[in-house]
């Protein structure tokens with residue numbers, strides 16, 4: 001009987017602890033909300049990402065409203081994936097987007113960036129001059145859409161990071177290419193933390209200034225082939 005009592009006591013204690021934990025969590029949530037905030041974003045994505053349909057995310061609001069009544073007829077799965085989560089974080093931008101990307105050829109990510117530009121978000125892109133000419137490069141599309149792009153002249157601009165609204169840092173090993181997204185083991189860290197955003201933003205501004213096109217010198221170099229290659233990449237040809 002003592003054993004049964006002890007066991008009952010233990011169960012009651014566990015229930016009490018569980019209740020207390022729930023209450024504390026509710027209190028924490030309430031405090032966040034009181035201060036007009038939500039918990040800061042902190043997310044890790046791993047690639048390769050399964051191929052999923054991202055049309056609903058990338059459609060114009062009007063088209064999306066029309067489409068919501070009839071589900072997308074395409075044959076791809078329509079669930080979440082690492083790519084759809086990355087797109088969601090990017091598309092949360094309301095004021096600014098800084099991109100510092102070695103290689104950028106993923107069409108869905110290109111569409112997301114163009115969409116943000118059309119919504120009035122200030123988009124600035126820094127990229128690598130050699131990799132601008134990658135097959136399917138989005139850089140030409142972005143420039144034709146009116147987005148400012150700057151690039152290095154020598155060495156590799158090898159960063160892969162983005163900053164959303166000057167408060168969310170997206171960084172990791174992932175190049176924004178379909179090949180990397182669908183085939184490579186890659187990591188992406190998404191953090192809403194000034195301790196990381198501030199130095200990355202400062203580095204972006206430093207690179208942005210350094211890559212000011214008025215400072216470019218390579219077109220005067222004797223390497224005609226390289227100049228042509230850069231020109232074609234720049235124009236998105």
Ligand SMILES: [Zn+2]
Pocket residue numbers: 053054055072073074075076078
């Ligand atoms: Zn679909």
